[in-house]
Each structure stands twice: as structure tokens, then as C-alpha cells.
Amino acid sequence: MSSLDLRQLHDTEFPIPDEMQGNLAITSLSKVYNWSRRSSVWPMLFGLACCAIEMIATAAARYDTARFGMEVMRASPRQSDLMIVSGTVTKKMVVPIVRLYNQMPEPKYVLAMGACASGGGPFKEGYNVVSGIDQYVPVDVYVPGCPPTPQALINGLIALQKKIDGQSLANMDDVPWYGVGPSDPVPIPILGPDIIDPRQMGLIRQQAMAAAAGQPYGLRELPTVPMKIVSKTASAAGMVEVDAISVVDEAAEADRKARRQDAVARKRAFLAKS
Numbered sequence: 434m435s436s437l438d439l440r441q442l443h444d445t446e447f448p449i450p451d452e453m454q455g456n457l458a459i460t461s462l463s464k465v466y467n468w469s470r471r472s473s474v475w476p477m478l479f480g481l482a483c484c485a486i487e488m489i490a491t492a493a494a495r496y497d498t499a500r501f502g503m504e505v506m507r508a509s510p511r512q513s514d515l516m517i518v519s520g521t522v523t524k525k526m527v528v529p530i531v532r533l534y535n536q537m538p539e540p541k542y543v544l545a546m547g548a549c550a551s552g553g554g555p556f557k558e559g560y561n562v563v564s565g566i567d568q569y570v571p572v573d574v575y576v577p578g579c580p581p582t583p584q585a586l587i588n589g590l591i592a593l594q595k596k597i598d599g600q601s602l603a604n605m606d607d608v609p610w611y612g613v614g615p616s617d618p619v620p621i622p623i624l625g626p627d628i629i630d631p632r633q634m635g636l637i638r639q640q641a642m643a644a645a646a647g648q649p650y651g652l653r654e655l656p657t658v659p660m661k662i663v664s665k666t667a668s669a670a671g672m673v674e675v676d677a678i679s680v681v682d683e684a685a686e687a688d689r690k691a692r693r694q695d696a697v698a699r700k701r702a703f704l705a706k707s
């Protein structure tokens with residue numbers, strides 16, 4: 434509310450005592466809540482490759498993330514608000530990254546720093562690198578570059594602050610985690626010949642048996658199971674071979690959706706009453 438509005442309030446409905454003149458501010462709960470959150474986003478203390486050096490430089494004296502309230506890098510995911518994925522994400526490393534993400538409490542944010550974390554970078558075609566961390570955990574901000582400079586990372590942190598500023602406690606789409614209990618964990622991939630989603634074991638076995646029996650296998654032959662293809666390559670024979678796929682467990686998805694809708698409805702009813 435502007436100062437003009439405040440004066441009008443003073444003149445009309447809510448007389449302000451003299452001793453409080455100039456010491457009163459009116460704002461919304463979302464504004465205060467978001468201001469406190471955006472000014473104390475604690476990043477997790479971990480780095481993966483060359484980009485991490487730039488992240489360290491960002492936290493040092495020349496750039497100084499203390500002015501954002503972000504200088505306290507936490508060594509525990511339980512105390513972290515922000516995961517900065519800074520560097521090349523190998524298939525071996527994506528498993529602990531997802532586990533750490535699941536251990537962070539809500540509200541939690543992910544920033545993909547650099548070309549590697551955003552899409553595989555110069556190692557995109559490598560046998561051991563994933564094509565972006567956003568295939569495994571939800572990413573809020575992408576910072577391009579190889580490596581991004583500290584200024585670029587700071588720009589990404591400001592973008593995250595703007596995102597937090599734009600969230601409203603009255604809008605469940607903005608803050609789906611607010612007041613509805615713990616969020617569902619992201620499935621932890623299994624480190625195998627290629628990383629796989631544990632929910633697709635049945636399908637993987639089926640495909641492996643087809644391959645062993647010399648039968649066609651691959652995307653064209655897959656049964657009509659709802660699934661999300663995480664990565665795929667084209668074989669010499671023109672058959673698409675699936676490297677990693679995520680099969681949607683329809684019953685579990687429906688149950689999760691129903692529980693979420695119930696929690697959102699209860700939250701909306703509470704907000705309507707208050």
C-alpha cells in the first residue's frame with residue numbers, strides 16, 4: 434500500500450497514534466514471507482566440476498553473495514534451500530544428486546549452472562554424462578556459459594529472487610508445497626549399464642529378454658505403457674534404442690494426484706475462511 438493510501442487510512446478509518454507516526458508500514462503476508470525467504474536462500478555446499486570454481490569465486494570477497502543473504506553455504510541438505518548444480522553431471526553422480534534433492538526440505542529450488550548441468554555441455558555425447566540435470570530434478574533457473582562468470586551466476590540468483598517474489602501464498606499453483614505436508618520424493622535412478630528409473634524394472638526385463646531371444650526390441654515394440662523417454666539413441670539399423678525411460682505408474686500417479694488435490698482443496702477452504 435502506498436504512503437498516500439496510508440495517509441487516507443489515517444484520516445478516515447484507522448487513526449494512528451502520534452507516537453506511531455512514521456513507524457507504521459502496511460503490506461501483505463506474501464510480501465513479508467517472500468522477502469524473508471528471498472533474502473536468506475542458503476545454497477548447498479557442493480560442486481561437481483570446473484563451474485564450481487566460479488561458484489566459489491562468487492561467494493568470495495570480490496563478488497560476495499552475503500549481500501543476498503546467501504553466504505551461508507550449508508553442508509547438509511536438511512538446512513539448504515537452493516541446490517546449485519555446478520558442473521558436469523555424470524551418470525554416477527546423478528544418483529546422489531537426486532538423493533540430496535529429496536533430503537532438502539520445501540521450499541527448495543534448483544539452479545543449473547553452466548552448459549553441462551543445463552544440457553550436457555561439451556560432454557553431451559559422452560557415454561558417462563547425462564544431458565541435463567532437469568531430466569531428474571525440477572530446475573528453476575538455468576545459467577548459460579562454459580563456465581558462467583560469477584556475474585552470470587549472480588544474475589541467476591537475482592532471477593531466483595524474482596521468482597520467489599512473484600509467488601503468492603493465496604495461489605496454490607505458485608506454492609504447491611505450502612501447508613500441504615511433505616512433497617513426494619523424486620524417484621532415485623539406479624546406476625546400471627545406463628541409469629534407469631526403478632519404476633520401469635518390469636519393462637526393462639521384458640526388453641532385455643526380447644533382445645536376448647533375438648526379437649525386435651526398442652521404442653517401436655514397446656507395449657502401450659504410459660512412459661516418458663528420458664534419453665534415446667538411434668541404432669545403425671534405424672531402430673530407436675531406449676537408453677533410459679520412465680514408465681508412469683498410473684495407480685500411484687492417480688493416488689498422488691488425488692492426495693495433492695485433497696490437500697489443495699483443504700488449503701483453499703482455509704484461505705477462503707481466513
Ligand code: SF4
Nearest residue numbers: 483520547549579580
Ligand atoms: S559448463 Fe564448461 S566450465 Fe562448466 S563444468 Fe561444464 S565444461 Fe566445465
